[in-house]
Amino acid sequence: MLFYTGLFLLVIAVSLDxxxxxxxxxxxxxxxxxxxxxxxxxxxxxxxxxxxxxxSLLSSFISPDIAKIIGGSILIFLGLFSLYNIVRPKRENTSDESNQNILTAVLTTPDKADLDQSGIISANEAVLLGAALALDAFGAGIGASMLGYSPILTAILIAFMSGLFVFCGIRTGILLSKNKQLQGMTFLPPILLIALGFFNIL
Incomplete structure (x- = not known):
């Protein structure tokens, strides 16, 4: 039961962006x-x-105990890195913005995925947005496989949850308009990843 609870929390943490x-x-x-x-x-x-x-290929070369430690450590590192990006002082977007990776730019300023400024996300722009949202999931996926989670089940759950969260987020954004009550939720995904990492190592 704890195993699947951990999987569910991992899927939420990865998809919540x-x-x-x-x-x-x-x-x-x-x-x-x-x-x-x-x-x-x-x-x-x-x-x-x-x-x-x-x-899974990497874990086949190492013992299950070492794989768990590595997998948990990856989740902790990803969580700490995400937390750092949230709490670090925001610098003015001047010359740094032009040097910013486009995928990172889409994550920090999501409306940049709308490249043609049409107000509608096209198929090509959806690929860009999907890749940006999956960046965190890549590292978490490597860690999750080392912890013994099923690749197919995890991928299906994350795919479903990512779509569900984007859809629910859009509906919530329409209702809240300029309300900033949800800003505190940005801390939830990294904290979940760190907690899952420690849980699996211990």
């Missing part, structure tokens, strides 16, 4: 059609499946 992106889109009235939402889900699932396949 999509909720924040959805809220941003809802508040800015950017439309994400269902075909774009499906593409985002597929990107997340495929990238996680790839990451977990790599993790």
């Amino acid at each position: 999509g909720f924040g992106v959805g809220v941003t889109y809802g508040m800015r009235k950017i439309i994400v059609p269902f075909n774009a939402l499906f593409i985002i889900m597929c990107c997340s699932g495929i990238i996680v499946l790839l990451a977990m396949t790599i993790g």
Whole structure:
């Protein structure tokens, strides 16, 4: 039971960024059609499946105990790194913005995925957004496979949850408009990853 509880929490932690992106889109009235939402889900699932396949290959060369320690450590590192990015002082976006990786830019400022400024996320833009949202999931996928989670089941769950969170986030953003009550939720995914990492190591 604890094993599947850990899997469920991992899926939520990895997918929760999509909720924040959805809220941003809802508040800015950017439309994400269902075909774009499906593409985002597929990107997340495929990238996680790839990451977990790599993790499974790596874990076949090391003992289960060492694999658990490495897997847990990866989750802790990802959580700490995400936490650092949230709490670090925000610098003015001047010359640094032009040097920023486009995937990172989409995560920090989600409306940048709308490249043509049409107010609608197209199929090509959905691939960009899906890849950006799956960046954290790649590292977590490697760690999760070393902890013994099923690659196919985990990829399917993350794909489903990422689409669900983006959809729910859009609806929430439309309702809340300029309300900033959900900003505190940005701390939840990294804290979950850190807790899961320690839980699996101990």
